[in-house]
Each structure stands twice: as structure tokens, then as C-alpha cells.
Amino acid sequence: MAVVCPECDNPITVNVDEVDEGETVQCDECGLDLEVVSLDPLELAPVDDTGYDDEAVSPVEEEEEE
Numbered sequence: 533m534a535v536v537c538p539e540c541d542n543p544i545t546v547n548v549d550e551v552d553e554g555e556t557v558q559c560d561e562c563g564l565d566l567e568v569v570s571l572d573p574l575e576l577a578p579v580d581d582t583g584y585d586d587e588a589v590s591p592v593e594e595e596e597e598e
């Protein structure tokens with residue numbers, strides 16, 4: 533299964549049998565780290581060096597409670 537790197541449009545082949553949700557794969561074209569957020573359907577989200585926070589672009593929006 534392949535997804536397209538959001539950074540460089542390089543197709544990244546991901547073997548869903550070898551990764552789990554929460555693992556990261558790396559684009560071998562630009563080196564971008566992508567976290568596996570979902571296996572079915574396969575969905576990857578860029579991992580920032582600064583870490584996950586609500587300001588990061590994420591396909592899943594979390595509602596923030598006070």
C-alpha cells in the first residue's frame with residue numbers, strides 16, 4: 533500500500549503488516565517522518581520535531597476542553 537508524501541509527493545510504500553498505529557515511517561525521498569495514524573484506511577500524518585500539538589496540521593481535530 534502506498535501513500536503520497538505530503539512534502540515531496542514521493543509515493544511511500546507502507547507494508548501494513550509491518551507497521552502499527554503510532555509507529556513512524558520515513559519518506560526516503562525527503563526524510564520526512566510520518567506517523568501512522570490509521571491502518572484502515574492507511575493514513576499518515578507528518579511528525580514535527582517540535583512534537584504534536586494542537587497547532588500542528590492534523591487530519592484529526594481534537595476538541596480542547598478547559
Ligand SMILES: [Zn+2]
Pocket residue numbers: 537538539540541542559560561562563564
Ligand atoms: Zn517526502
